[in-house]
Amino acid sequence: MLSRLFSEVLPDVQRLAAEWVDDTESDGGKVKEEREPCHLEENDLDEPREGSSRAESEMAGDDDDDDDDVDEEECGDENGGDKPKKRGPKKRKMTAARVERSKMRRVKANARERTRMHDLNSALDNLRKVVPCYSKTQKLSKIETLRLAKNYILALGEILRNGKRPDVVTYVQMLCKGLSQPTTNLVAGCLQLNTRNFLTEPCADGARFHMPSSPFSVHPYSYRCSRLSSPHYQPGAGALNMRAHSYSGPGYEAVYMPGGTSPEYNSPDYEGQHSPPVCLNGGMSGKQQESSDTDRSFHYSMHYSGLTTSRPSHSLHFGPSGARSGGAHSENIPPFHDVHLHHDRAPPYEDLNAFFHN
């Protein structure tokens, strides 16, 4: 089984990784073309900021042409008295021409640095598109993108090693390890939403849900929309807690409580500061709120209806706070219309899935 796994899946994963690298590289070139040159005029031709004068004086050691000879003579003559001669490169007087050249060098260096950072950001954007949760409007921060990418790679590696599908909870835990609360909310929401799409079509046995485009199995947990008005944070009770406990308005909570048996998920790898908990609909940036109510209603009807099952031992609460047990309140829909798993981009999921469902 494992050999089959590696023979069938690994080439696809490698191919996708190579494609992504190619994308990144080609995009980097494109960015260079598309980059507007306006910054150059705006910034570089401005008066130099603080430090520029220092830069000019320090860079005065640069040599080149015409007026340099005169400057060196001047420096040497200053030591005519009993003062010890200074060693090292002689300080050269800043002539107007030299200042101009120094400025030009700085301008060019600034432009290169901008280009470099734009390329880096472009690569990060490409990375955002291939990690499990991608949103056009709610971009993961740079650091969170890198963390999620790392977790994603580790998770895929784990799947390949084990040769079996993890359950969705394990998968979410792997992905969200070390992520900040808002990102955890977002990723868990994405995954949960994706799960729900397939949960609407129960299997024949009624006990196990299939996820045609996900590499993990789904426990016959209870998936329900419920009003989560009471405090859900239960320290020590064992929870991957994606609750937005500080948010008082209409919002969502994604709370996983795996039977209260596992230790509390506490993001041990998260080195940075923890952002305040954020709800999945209202807590994110205003960009998310660009979505229309129509869109929200549509997605609500697509993803949040008819999802109630009966087993409460493990529950993934991911419902609008205004709806208990699956009640529909379109005003509380998280704007997931632009948040999606990247399955439609033929991610490794697809290939893995082909294996897992064979």
Add this chain to the structure above:
DNA sequence: TAGGCCATCTGGTCCT
């Protein structure tokens, strides 16, 4: 208003 995130500038260091 504080904190997070980001873009940009800048100077230092290393490499080719």
Add this chain to the structure above:
DNA sequence: AGGACCAGATGGCCTA
């Protein structure tokens, strides 16, 4: 020498 890379500083924008 010039470019790439890096890290610090700074200021703007946004959100809670």
